[in-house]
Amino acid sequence: MNNPHHGARLTVHSREQIVRRISSGQSASDVAEAFAVSVRTVRKWLARFRAGGSAALSNRASAPARVSARLPEPLIALVLHLRRSMRMTGAAIAHKLGLARSTVSRWLKRAGVGRLSRLDPPEPVRRYQRERPGELIHLDIKKLGRFDRPGHRITGTRTGCRNKGAGWDFVHVAIDDATRLAYVEVLGDERKATTTGFLLRALRWFRSQGIRVERVMTDNGSAYRSGRFATALRLLKIRHIFTRPYTPKTNGKAERFIQTLMCEWAYGLAYPSSQARNADLTRWLDWFNHARPHSAINGRTPADHVNNLLRTHI
Structure with missing residues (x-):
């Protein structure tokens, strides 16, 4: 409280000088003229000094000492x-x-x-991570708008950059819980046939990486609840786990991967069109799996972590 505003006439040091000059015999009017303040101000600080000593020359809190309408503590x-x-x-x-x-x-x-x-007390954070590659694969879908010209994110203006009627792309993702190894495709919809086809291609790709999938976790979307999707998993003897309704954090690794995907791929570069953006997915995904270190897996890349865990569980 002893840092006065930039327009203040007096600081604590100036107030002490006022008291010293009055004590040495100077008149209040002479001291007021020397410090460019009123006589009333000089007498105020002199009175405060006489009542409380040097400590009384400090600034006081601006809050009122009493508030008449304040509620009683009880x-x-x-x-x-x-x-x-x-x-x-x-x-x-x-x-x-x-x-x-x-x-x-x-x-x-x-x-x-x-x-x-x-x-209500906050719900405790529950973190988990499977030990073996393929023990649990997370699936999810992200909807992205198509465009044939750069939008306002790139141009900085909404004039002349609308892509009305361009439609949507659906980014289907699959990520391994233990290793963060990811497989992604950009497809035209999120219907049951498309989603089931993505599932089969993702399982085939993980198998080519030496990973046999045991469980799949999804949200409660209609495609994931469809009979076709359930039949495919049943025939492959893969267990299907659903997230709790309205609780996306249950599928948190897929949600977090989608955030990274959007930040570093979809919005990371200034693409001239959505076709160019989709064509760049292969490059980004290869970098994510083989060159990008992950703090959650001790700074390893997903591919390195897969090889390490596969050797461990042989």
Whole structure:
């Protein structure tokens, strides 16, 4: 509080000088003229010094010492008790105690319980990682807009860069839980036939990398719930695991991979068209699998980690 604003006439040092000059016999008017302040200001600081010594020359807090309309502490405690123990709404608390809703709301926000969800303890973070390659493969789909000219992300303007009616691309991803080895295709839709075809090609690709898939995790999308998708997994003797409804973090590795995919591939370069973007996927995916280190697997690349784990579990 002792750093005055840039337009302040007096600092703590100046106030001490004022007191010294008055004590040495100078008049208040002479001292006021020397420091370019009013006589009243000089007398104020002199009075404060006489009342509290040098410590009184420091800046005081700007908050008022007394607030006439402030709620008594017992009443504030009662408001918070009703909120925490009985989970009452702010309106119900205000009605019960005869207070203004704005007053109750202000104190609830100040205590950090303005939302009822804040009363529940946060769900503990549950992290898991399979030990063997192929023990669990995560599948997911990301929808991307097609374009035949660069959009506003690149040009910086929305004028003349709309791609109305261009349609959508659907990025199907599969990533191994233990190694982060990934397989991706850009397809025209997310229907059951397309999704099942991607599944079979992904399984075939993982098999070519020495990985035999045991389980597959997906969300509850209609294609993943279809009979065709279920039949394919049943014939291949692969277990199908669904995420909890409305809980995408259950399939977190696929979600995180999609974030990386969007940041480093889809939006990482200024592509002239979506065709050019899709053509660059092979290059990026090869770099991701063979050259990009991952902190979650001790700085190894997915391909290196696959070879290491396969040797371990032979």
